Amino acid sequence: MRNLAIFVISLGLLCACSQNSTPVVGWVSTTADSLFISNPDIFMSESSEKADVEVSINAPMQEIDGFGACFNELGWTSLSELKVEDRDLIINDLFSNDGMNFSIARMPIGANDFSRDWYSYNETDGDFEMKNFSIVNDKETLIPFIKAALAVRPDLKLWASPWCPPSWMKYNKHYACMYQDPKTVRENMKRLGVDDQDITTLNHLAPNQQGAEGADMFIQRPEYLDAYALYFKKFIEAYRAEGIHIGMVAPQNEFNSCQIFPSCIWTAESLSNFVGKYLGPAMQKLGVKILFGTMERKNDLMIDTVMQSEAGKYISAIGFQWAGKGAIKAIHEKYPELKLVQTESECGNGQNSWDYCFYTWNLMKHYLNNGTSSYMYWNISLEENGLSHWYWRQNSLISVNKDTKTYKYTPEYYLMKQFSHFVKPGSKRLMTTGEYDNLLAFRNPDNSIVIVTANEDESIRLVKIRVGEFLLPVNLAPRSINTFVIPRK
Numbered sequence: 012m013r014n015l016a017i018f019v020i021s022l023g024l025l026c027a028c029s030q031n032s033t034p035v036v037g038w039v040s041t042t043a044d045s046l047f048i049s050n051p052d053i054f055m056s057e058s059s060e061k062a063d064v065e066v067s068i069n070a071p072m073q074e075i076d077g078f079g080a081c082f083n084e085l086g087w088t089s090l091s092e093l094k095v096e097d098r099d100l101i102i103n104d105l106f107s108n109d110g111m112n113f114s115i116a117r118m119p120i121g122a123n124d125f126s127r128d129w130y131s132y133n134e135t136d137g138d139f140e141m142k143n144f145s146i147v148n149d150k151e152t153l154i155p156f157i158k159a160a161l162a163v164r165p166d167l168k169l170w171a172s173p174w175c176p177p178s179w180m181k182y183n184k185h186y187a188c189m190y191q192d193p194k195t196v197r198e199n200m201k202r203l204g205v206d207d208q209d210i211t212t213l214n215h216l217a218p219n220q221q222g223a224e225g226a227d228m229f230i231q232r233p234e235y236l237d238a239y240a241l242y243f244k245k246f247i248e249a250y251r252a253e254g255i256h257i258g259m260v261a262p263q264n265e266f267n268s269c270q271i272f273p274s275c276i277w278t279a280e281s282l283s284n285f286v287g288k289y290l291g292p293a294m295q296k297l298g299v300k301i302l303f304g305t306m307e308r309k310n311d312l313m314i315d316t317v318m319q320s321e322a323g324k325y326i327s328a329i330g331f332q333w334a335g336k337g338a339i340k341a342i343h344e345k346y347p348e349l350k351l352v353q354t355e356s357e358c359g360n361g362q363n364s365w366d367y368c369f370y371t372w373n374l375m376k377h378y379l380n381n382g383t384s385s386y387m388y389w390n391i392s393l394e395e396n397g398l399s400h401w402y403w404r405q406n407s408l409i410s411v412n413k414d415t416k417t418y419k420y421t422p423e424y425y426l427m428k429q430f431s432h433f434v435k436p437g438s439k440r441l442m443t444t445g446e447y448d449n450l451l452a453f454r455n456p457d458n459s460i461v462i463v464t465a466n467e468d469e470s471i472r473l474v475k476i477r478v479g480e481f482l483l484p485v486n487l488a489p490r491s492i493n494t495f496v497i498p499r500k
Contacts (some may be wrong), residue, residue: 033057034481037496039433041425042488043365055481055497062477064445066452066462071439073351073382075453076168077114078431080105080388080408081355083125085399087156089392092413099159101409101418105391106164111428113167114436115385116160117354118153118257120173120246122186123264124272125390125399127152129178129186129214132246136179139238144245146253157255170302172261172354175273176242180235181228187214188222188269188276196402203396203404214271214401222269227281240289247297259300261330261354262286265307272401279316286317291325304330305354309337311345318346328384330354336377343382353378356388356423361397361404365490368422372465372492375430379440379451388427392418429494433461447474458499465492 038050090098104110121131135143146154160167175186191214200206222228229235243260250257262285266277277285286301294301303317303326314329328350331339336353343351357374359367375386390397390407397405408424411417434453441452441460450464466472466487476483478497487493 034478034497034500036483037498038485038493039429039496040488040491040493041429042491043422046420046425047428053483053485055478055483057480058482060475060482062445062475062482063447064443064450064474065477066460067442067444068454068460068479070442071454072442073384073440075379075434075436075438075440076385077436078111078386078388078427078434079113079115079117080391080427081117081119082153082156082160083119083123083390084127084152085125085393086391086407087152088127089394089407089411089413090156090409092394092411093416093418097416097418101392102159103163105408106160106167110432111424112431112435113160114164114431115168115170115387116157117387118157118169118171119264120171120243120260121175121177122273123174124270124401124403125393125405126273128400129175129273131175131177131186132249133177133242134179139234139241141238141241141245144242144249146246146249150253154250154253154255158253161255169255169257170259170261171246171257172264172302172305173275174264175275176229176239180230180239181275182230183216183220183222183228185214185216185220186273187216187271188228188274189271190214190216190218190221191271191401199402203398205398205402216271222276224267224269224276225278226276227278228275229277229281229285231281231284236285236289239285240293243290244293244297247294247299257299259302259327260290260294261302261304262290264305265332266305267308267310267313272399272403279313283317283320283322285322286325287321287323291322295325300327301325302328302330302352302354304332304335304352306331306335306338307333309334311338311341314338314342315345318349328352331378331383333357336374336381339378339381339383351381351383353383353386356386358389359397359404359406359423361393361406363397363406363410363421363423365422367406368426368492369465369467369490371423372426372467375426376449376451386427386430388423426492429492430463433494433496434463445477450474450476455499460497462495462497463493464495466490 034055036053133144330352332355392409393407435455437456438453453461472487
C-alpha cells in the first residue's frame with residue numbers, strides 16, 4: 012500500500028509538472044444564451060501539427076490605446092431614468108478595470124444627433140469675442156455623465172468634436188444642412204411603429220437653405236475663423252474649470268456630409284486653412300492635440316490636401332468612421348507613422364440584434380487589422396428602440412426601459428467587453444497568418460497574449476491556433492465570440 016501511495020503521489024506530481032510546463036489558457040465566451048462565461052482553463056501543447064492560424068508573437072504591429080464609447084446627452088437622460096444605484100453600477104461596470112475597462116471616450120462640442128435638442132455654447136450673432144460663451148446646458152447632462160465616469164476611472168482619455176458651430180457662423184444661419192420633409196418623417200415613423208403624436212419638432216430648415224456637399228457652409232472670413240478657434244479655446248478652458256481635461260479635438264464631425272441634424276460641411280482647403288492658421292496654434296498653446304476628422308467618406312485626396320498643408324504639422328491622428336474605413340489601408344501605407352483612430356462604430360437600427368453584433372465584429376476586425384489604435388463604440392445608453400430627437404433609431408450598449416425603470420446589456424456590450432476587459436492600453440496587435448482569419452491577437456504590456464475570435468457559423472467550429480511552439484485546438488460554439496488569454500511566461 013505504501014508503494015502504491017508513493018506511485019500515486021509521484022504520478023500526480025509528474026502530471027502537475029507536465030501541465031505546468033505548458034501554458035494554461037483562460038477562456039471566456041459569449042453566445043446569445045450564455046453571456047461572458049468563464050470556461051474551464053485549457054492547456055496548450057507542444058506540437059508540430061499543422062495549424063489553421065499562427066500568431067506571430069515576435070511581430071508586433073500598432074500600439075492599442077484602448078476601447079471606449081461616446082458621452083451623448085441621450086445616454087445620460089436614459090441612465091437617469093434608473094435608480095441611482097443601478098446607474099452607478101452601470102458606470103462602474105463600463106469604466107472599472109474589473110468591468111468593461113473603457114479607457115477612452117469621445118464627447119460632442121455642443122449638440123450632436125443624440126442630444127436632447129439643438130444648442131451651441133454661444134448663439135449670440137456677431138459675438139466674435141465670445142462674451143456670451145456658456146456650457147450651462149452641459150451641466151445638466153454631459154458634465155455629470157463624464158464626472159461619474161472619471162470617479163471610476165480618473166485617467167480616462169477624452170477627445171471632442173463639434174457636429175456644428177454656432178448657427179450664426181454658417182452661411183445658412185441654421186444648425187442643419189438638409190431639409191427635413193414632414194411627410195417623409197411621418198412615413199418613417201409609421202414604418203418604425205411610432206405614433207404621429209410623437210413627432211413634436213422638425214429642423215425647420217427651408218429647402219433653399221440646404222447646403223451642397225463639396226462646398227463650405229462655415230463662413231470663410233478671418234473674423235469668423237478666429238472666433239471659432241476662440242470658441243474651441245473657451246470650451247477647453249470651461250471644462251478644465253469643471254475638473255475635466257480634454258486631450259484632443261477634431262475640427263468637425265463628418266465634414267463631407269449634409270445632414271438633417273447638427274452638421275456642417277467643409278472643403279479640404281478650408282479645413283487646412285482653419286487648422287493651420289487658427290485652430291492649430293490655439294490648441295497648441297493649451298497642450299491639446301488635433302485629430303483630423305472625422306473621415307466618413309473614402310477621400311484620400313482630402314487627407315493629402317490637409318496633411319501636405321500648413322495644418323499637417325498640427326495633426327496628431329486621423330479619425331475614420333462609416334465609409335471612411337475604405338481609406339484606412341491606403342492612408343496607413345502612405346503615412347505609416349501617423350496614428351489612426353476609429354472614431355464611431357456604425358450605429359444599427361435600434362434593434363440591438365445578434366446579427367448586427369457580428370456585423371460590428373467584422374468592423375472591429377477591419378479597423379484593427381488596418382492599423383487603428385482604438386475602437387470607439389457610439390451610444391453608451393439609450394431608451395428602448397433608441398429613437399433620437401431627429402427620428403433615427405440606433406443601437407446602444409445599454410437599453411433602458413423608462414416605464415419599468417429596468418435595463419439590459421445588449422449583444423454589442425458583450426462583444427466590446429470580450430475585447431476591452433482583456434486587451435489593455437499599451438498592448439500591441441500581433442500579426443496572424445493562415446487559412447483562418449476570423450480572429451485578432453494582441454500582446455499586453457505584461458506580455459500576456461490575448462486572442463479574440465468569433466464563430467459566425469450555425470455549427471461548432473474546430474480551430475487550431477499556433478502560438479510559438481505551442482498549439483491551441485479549440486471548439487468554438489455556434490454563433491459565439493471567444494477570448495483566450497495566455498499568461499506571460
